[in-house]
Every structure is written in structure tokens, then in C-alpha cells.
Amino acid sequence: MLQIVTYPGLGDGPNPMGPAPLSPARWGGDHLYISGQVGIVPQTGQVVGTTAVEQARQALANLRSLVEAAGLTMADVVKTTIFLVDLDAFPDVNAVYRKFFLAPYPARSTVGVILTPPSLLFEIEAVAVRPGSQHR
Numbered sequence: 039m040l041q042i043v044t045y046p047g048l049g050d051g052p053n054p055m056g057p058a059p060l061s062p063a064r065w066g067g068d069h070l071y072i073s074g075q076v077g078i079v080p081q082t083g084q085v086v087g088t089t090a091v092e093q094a095r096q097a098l099a100n101l102r103s104l105v106e107a108a109g110l111t112m113a114d115v116v117k118t119t120i121f122l123v124d125l126d127a128f129p130d131v132n133a134v135y136r137k138f139f140l141a142p143y144p145a146r147s148t149v150g151v152i153l154t155p156p157s158l159l160f161e162i163e164a165v166a167v168r169p170g171s172q173h174r
Contacts, residue, residue, distance in 0.1 A: 041065045043108045045080040063104040068171035070108050074161040075100040085157050090127035093160040094134040102138060105166055112139055114166040120148040121161040131160065
């Protein structure tokens with residue numbers, strides 16, 4: 039059975055991050071697939087800050103909360119993809135990223151994009167693997 043992981047304290051109600059038909063995170067075997075996390079506070083639906091750095095902090099905190107709700111740690115994250123509106127913010131976003139991940143870092147891609155709504159400047163998705171899995 040594929041199990042859904044939601045934001046702590048929010049249960050299985052409507053997606054607080056917007057109207058998109060998605061699960062915040064979902065188990066597939068020993069892999070946890072985490073949907074794109076943005077700079078929105080899940081409990082309020084409010085966008086945090088006006089810079090990629092501020093939004094990266096919130097999005098990474100959202101990611102961590104889902105990882106931990108699944109019983110994992112950020113060390114179990116093996117792959118991330120960052121979507122960044124302003125690629126000039128790349129060095130500053132890297133500094134924030136390093137506060138959430140330690141070496142050995144996950145494999146990672148960064149893509150320049152346009153996000154909707156336009157107030158969003160940063161998004162990150164991830165895949166984590168259960169410790170002890172044969173796929174680790």
C-alpha cells in the first residue's frame with residue numbers, strides 16, 4: 039500500500055499549499071517522494087518573504103517536516119531538484135541549503151523557472167530512502 043505523508047498537525051484535509059491535486063509526500067516502497075515545497079507556511083497558506091533566500095528557508099523547513107513525519111532524517115534524502123526563478127540567487131540559496139544538509143550531500147539539479155503565483159521564487163522536491171533499504 040502506498041502511504042501518504044502530510045504536514046505535522048494538518049491531517050488529510052485539503053492541500054494547504056494550494057489547489058493542485060497532489061500529496062505532500064508519498065511512500066513508494068522504501069522511497070519517499072516529496073512534492074515540490076515552496077516558501078509557504080502549510081498551517082496558514084501564506085507566502086514567506088520576498089526573496090529566494092527567505093523562501094528557501096521556509097521550503098526547506100517544509101521539506102524537513104515531511105521527512106521527519108515519515109520517520110526519516112535529512113541524511114536520508116538522496117536526490118533534490120531546486121527550481122529557482124532568479125539564478126543570480128544561486129550562491130545565497132546554496133548557503134541556506136548547506137544549513138539543512140550535511141555532506142555527503144544529496145544528488146541535486148537546479149533549474150531556472152517561472153513559478154506560479156509570481157510571488158514564489160524557490161521550490162524544491164526530493165526523494166529520500168528508508169535506512170537499511172537495499173536501494174541505499
